[in-house]
Amino acid sequence: MPKYVIIGASAAGIGAVEAIRDVDPVGGITVISEEPCTKYSRPMISDFVSGKAALPEMMCRTDAFWDENKVEALTGRKAIALDLAEKNVNLDHGERISYEKLLIATGGIPFVPKMEGTDREGVFTFTNLSDAERLAEKLEDSKNVVVIGAGLIGVSATEALVRRGLKVTLVELQDKILSLLLDSNGSEIIENAIRKAGVSIVTGSSVQRIMGKAENDQSVGSVFLTNGQQVSCDVVIVAIGVIPRT
Numbered sequence: 294m295p296k297y298v299i300i301g302a303s304a305a306g307i308g309a310v311e312a313i314r315d316v317d318p319v320g321g322i323t324v325i326s327e328e329p330c331t332k333y334s335r336p337m338i339s340d341f342v343s344g345k346a347a348l349p350e351m352m353c354r355t356d357a358f359w360d361e362n363k364v365e366a367l368t369g370r371k372a373i374a375l376d377l378a379e380k381n382v383n384l385d386h387g388e389r390i391s392y393e394k395l396l397i398a399t400g401g402i403p404f405v406p407k408m409e410g411t412d413r414e415g416v417f418t419f420t421n422l423s424d425a426e427r428l429a430e431k432l433e434d435s436k437n438v439v440v441i442g443a444g445l446i447g448v449s450a451t452e453a454l455v456r457r458g459l460k461v462t463l464v465e466l467q468d469k470i471l472s473l474l475l476d477s478n479g480s481e482i483i484e485n486a487i488r489k490a491g492v493s494i495v496t497g498s499s500v501q502r503i504m505g506k507a508e509n510d511q512s513v514g515s516v517f518l519t520n521g522q523q524v525s526c527d528v529v530i531v532a533i534g535v536i537p538r539t
């Protein structure tokens with residue numbers, strides 16, 4: 294039985310492995326990760342989409358990290374149930390892992406509001422490598438993108454899109470961008486820089502509906518904003534925050 298089981302192998306899971314090894318060099322550690330690829334920098338998915346960085350440059354730990362820390366890494370595996378009484382974690386392939394100590398480091402999932410059209414082809418979130426890979430492929434034949442949410446993730450996505458030469462409309466419900474991070478002066482400085490890069494910024498508004506193309510209703514064709522404006526686009530990125538998985 295591994296002494297420690299950690300569900301999630303991103304920033305928190307990796308940090309926990311290092312912290313455990315500081316005080317316990319020998320106790321068995323098993324890490325379970327739904328994502329097949331671990332140890333990459335999540336903030337760098339913007340550079341991946343823009344083409345500035347390839348996957349090897351995004352790695353925040355070496356290939357040998359798990360071995361060096363004597364960790365059994367179960368990647369591409371999802372924990373689907375916990376038996377707290379028996380101290381077991383059940384995995385999606387039917388396997389059962391016992392533990393003495395369990396850490397749930399499963400992070401957040403992007404919040405996608407209930408809105409007409411979010412199921413259309415061309416709607417993306419922007420939080421992990423798989424999102425970034427699918428988006429990068431779609432952008433090959435796209436021209437106009439609407440990003441919903443001008444927080445850290447929305448602005449990060451916008452930067453990648455601008456670097457790829459796409460026309461971006463950034464829609465923010467608050468009256469300024471990056472409102473949770475910056476004061477009014479800071480927000481204005483960044484907003485001016487983003488506008489200068491050719492981005493249309495719409496503040497004090499949100500997306501009401503995502504509409505299909507005239508020739509193919511299943512694919513994204515435009516969005517209707519709460520201010521009555523309609524913006525044509527091939528892709529919509531929903532970046533209005535994450536909610537805890539647990």
Ligand SMILES: Cc1cc2nc3c(=O)[nH]c(=O)nc-3n(C[C@H](O)[C@H](O)[C@H](O)COP(=O)(O)OP(=O)(O)OC[C@H]3O[C@@H](n4cnc5c(N)ncnc54)[C@H](O)[C@@H]3O)c2cc1C
Pocket residue numbers: 300301302303304305306325326327328335336337338339370371372373398399400401419420421445446449450538
């Ligand atoms: C584009 C972008 C830019 C960012 N920029 C910054 C920045 O500049 N500064 C900053 O501080 N933060 C930034 N962040 C946020 C930062 O990446 C997160 O705060 C951090 O990744 C959280 O780490 P975590 O380990 O708690 O969770 P996560 O990174 O969400 O990782 C959780 C992991 O658990 C896995 N998992 C979930 N459920 C299960 C399950 N049932 N079974 C197995 N595995 C599971 C998930 O697949 C995931 O790999 C950014 C994020 C993004 C997306």
